[in-house]
Amino acid sequence: MPDRIPPALADHLGPLLGRAHEAHRRLSLAALAPLELTPKGFGALRVLDAEGPMSQRRLAERQGIDRTTAVAVVDQLERLRAVERRRDPADRRAHALHVTARGTRLLARGRSAIASAEQAFMAPLPEAEQERLKQALRALIEASRG
Amino acid sequence: MPDRIPPALADHLGPLLGRAHEAHRRLSLAALAPLELTPKGFGALRVLDAEGPMSQRRLAERQGIDRTTAVAVVDQLERLRAVERRRDPADRRAHALHVTARGTRLLARGRSAIASAEQAFMAPLPEAEQERLKQALRALIEASRG
DNA sequence: TATTGTTATACTCTATAACTATA
């Protein structure tokens, strides 16, 4: 139960984004903890499921993290037998990351857990406003890429 | 220049808040760096200016940080001679944090730097949408407090 | 020479525990 945000800070985007992100992250961590998943591991699973097998390098780029950070994320998923590292025959330096059947089931449970957490977090906003918020964030992220 | 956010992640609030916060933070750090201010130091200055002298404990609560973290923040502001630690005569354990004249000038320059950074960051959104975004974040933060 | 995955290392941010001086 953090303090109410002081008026002196409530008009700047920085503290607003910071506190919202922190509050949401806390909920996400708690929602995924029973599955032994972190938000990054869950994100990796979603990307691999949506786009098919890829190298760790490419996965890291997709997630916007360093390739050294991706090692721990994939380690976590492999320990859970949600993902397999298979040598890419076309480039034997690289791993092709494959989602297992177990990974697919884990992903489904993760989706459900995160959907609940997100609904709870966004509940104070009417649905139209929820979508508007996401749209606004997408626009800001896209514009800040260059 | 980070990767475009993958469709698999773009529909969840976590990655959106995370990337938006990170992008905005980068801009804020760069904007404040010439003043030798961090975002937290700037925030402390704004709170002290708006609410008047207070203890480090209370400042930390206002900023939503631990009191041990506040030590470094106030150290930074004191080095810049923007804030003075004065013993509170009513409770000699506590410091009363006073903004100096120099601190007031620094705050003004910080406001200007952050205003520019924020305008640049928010520019992709029409003004009405910018205010809507902040309103939405305030509502989510307020609701997640309890 | 360059790149993939990996390890070792370091840096940032923040918190917990223990100390001191007051209350």
Added chain:
DNA sequence: TATAGTTATAGAGTATAACAATA
């Protein structure tokens, strides 16, 4: 005993540098 500020320490989270295997 409890609290304000401080220090020492530890834990996330993430990055940089260097290395082995492969291209």
